[in-house]
Amino acid sequence: MALKKWALPIVIAYALALTIASLVQIGDIPSLGSSFDDKIFHFIAYCMFMILVDNYCRAKQYTSPILISSVAVIIYGIIIEILQHTITEHRTLDAYDALANTLGVCFAVLLLKSRNKLKLK
Numbered sequence: 001m002a003l004k005k006w007a008l009p010i011v012i013a014y015a016l017a018l019t020i021a022s023l024v025q026i027g028d029i030p031s032l033g034s035s036f037d038d039k040i041f042h043f044i045a046y047c048m049f050m051i052l053v054d055n056y057c058r059a060k061q062y063t064s065p066i067l068i069s070s071v072a073v074i075i076y077g078i079i080i081e082i083l084q085h086t087i088t089e090h091r092t093l094d095a096y097d098a099l100a101n102t103l104g105v106c107f108a109v110l111l112l113k114s115r116n117k118l119k120l121k
Contacts, residue, residue, distance in 0.1 A: 046104035
C-alpha cells in the first residue's frame with residue numbers, strides 16, 4: 001500500500017509538532033468553555049499520536065503493535081513532562097497532564113481494538 005511509506009514521516013512530523021507545542025510558550029489557546037481545556041487538548045493529542053504510532057507499527061508488521069505503540073507514546077508523554085520541568089521556565093511538570101496523555105492513549109487502544117474486532121467479523 002502506498003500509504004505505508006508515509007507512516008514514519010507522519011509520525012515524525014506529528015512528534016516534532018507535539019514536542020514543539022509542549023515546550024514553547026503558547027499564547028491564547030482556543031477555549032472549549034471548561035476549566036480543564038488543557039487536559040482535553042492533551043487527551044486528544046495523545047489519542048491521535050497513539051493511532052499514528054500504531055499505524056506505523058502495523059505498517060512495519062511488528063508483533064503486538066498496540067502494546068508497543070501504547071508503551072512508546074506513554075513514555076514519550078512522561079519524557080515531555082520532565083523536559084517541561086527541566087528545560088523550560090514557562091512550563092511545569094504536571095501529573096494531571098501525564099494522566100490526560102495516558103487516558104488519551106487508553107482511549108485510542110479501545111478504538112483500535114474495537115476496529116480490529118469489527119474487521120474480524
